Structures are given as structure tokens and as C-alpha cells.
Amino acid sequence: MKTIFILIGPKGSGKSYIGELIEKTLSIHFMPIEPLFMKIKGSRDNTDESYIKEGFALVEKEIHHCLIKEGNVIIEQTGAADYFIQFLKNLESKFRVKLIKIYAPLDMCNKRIKKRDSKNQIPISQELIDKINKRSMSIKLNFALTIDNSKSTDTEIIESFKTILKKGDINYPCLF
Numbered sequence: 001m002k003t004i005f006i007l008i009g010p011k012g013s014g015k016s017y018i019g020e021l022i023e024k025t026l027s028i029h030f031m032p033i034e035p036l037f038m039k040i041k042g043s044r045d046n047t048d049e050s051y052i053k054e055g056f057a058l059v060e061k062e063i064h065h066c067l068i069k070e071g072n073v074i075i076e077q078t079g080a081a082d083y084f085i086q087f088l089k090n091l092e093s094k095f096r097v098k099l100i101k102i103y104a105p106l107d108m109c110n111k112r113i114k115k116r117d118s119k120n121q122i123p124i125s126q127e128l129i130d131k132i133n134k135r136s137m138s139i140k141l142n143f144a145l146t147i148d149n150s151k152s153t154d155t156e157i158i159e160s161f162k163t164i165l166k167k168g169d170i171n172y173p174c175l176f
């Protein structure tokens with residue numbers, strides 16, 4: 001069974017960095033989802049429910065396409081949207097899903113957001129960032145792993161991620 005790894009954490013916690021690091025180091029495809037939402041946004045408000053549902057539907061479609069070619073995929077998500085739980089149920093009905101909590105203090109997240117290149121980011125207000133991040137930090141799900149991205153080295157991140165790649169459990173190029 002193919003596996004979807006979902007990195008869940010606040011905006012600025014380093015989900016994309018970790019996804020790219022895992023892709024580069026362990027050859028598990030990383031698919032950032034914010035660019036997919038950007039494709040369909042148009043002039044709609046960031047909190048428009050129909051926009052959010054359409055965005056998640058597009059992400060599901062792209063995951064399906066990706067998994068035809070790849071054994072597994074990593075995506076990133078704040079988990080703060082109301083529709084996220086339905087999206088998660090949809091994925092879990094078809095695939096194995098492993099949730100990974102990405103932690104970083106909110107003040108660190110805000111500093112990272114201010115420093116990053118915004119070309120692949122949907123512009124949102126600081127007020128909405130704060131709301132999303134507060135909700136993201138409070139999510140209680142069945143996480144397979146928590147990564148503290150405020151002090152972990154790249155090597156520590158990769159080694160902790162490997163703990164959820166059990167031989168025979170996940171279709172993965174042999175590491176062991």
C-alpha cells in the first residue's frame with residue numbers, strides 16, 4: 001500500500017524545508033500544496049469555503065497522479081482549515097497516511113515567514129497567519145512522529161523520520 005506522509009504544523013514551522021530535505025535525502029517525493037491552491041485562487045478570499053474545498057480536491061487529484069508514478073509522497077499542511085479533517089478521511093480511505101507534527105515556536109515561525117520568498121505563498125494578513133498558526137498548534141491527531149524544527153539538525157530530522165519507515169511496512173527503496 002502506498003503511503004502519504006503529511007507534515008502538519010504552523011505556517012513558518014519549516015514543513016516545506018523538511019519535505020525538501022526528506023526528498024533530497026531519502027528520495028520520497030515532496031509535493032508542496034500551496035502552489036496548487038494558488039492556481040485556482042483568482043480573486044477569492046483566502047477563507048472562502050468553496051475555494052478551500054476546491055483546493056483540497058485538486059490536492060487529492062494531484063496526489064493520485066503522483067502515486068501512479070511514485071511509491072510514496074510527502075505533502076505539507078497547516079491542518080487549520082475546517083475541511084482538513086474531511087480531506088484526511090478521504091485520503092485514509094484509499095491510502096496509508098502517516099501524520100507528522102512539525103513544531104516550532106510561533107515567534108520563530110513569524111520570523112521565518114517575514115524572511116522567506118513569497119512567490120510560492122498565498123498572501124495573507126498577519127491576523128490570519130496568527131489565527132491559522134494558533135489553530136494548527138492546537139490540533140490533536142494521531143501523529144506517527146513529532147519533529148521539533150526549532151533545534152533539530154538536518155541529520156536528526158532525517159534519523160527521526162526514518163523511525164517511521166519500517167522495512168516491509170512502507171513501499172520504500174531499501175535503507176536498511
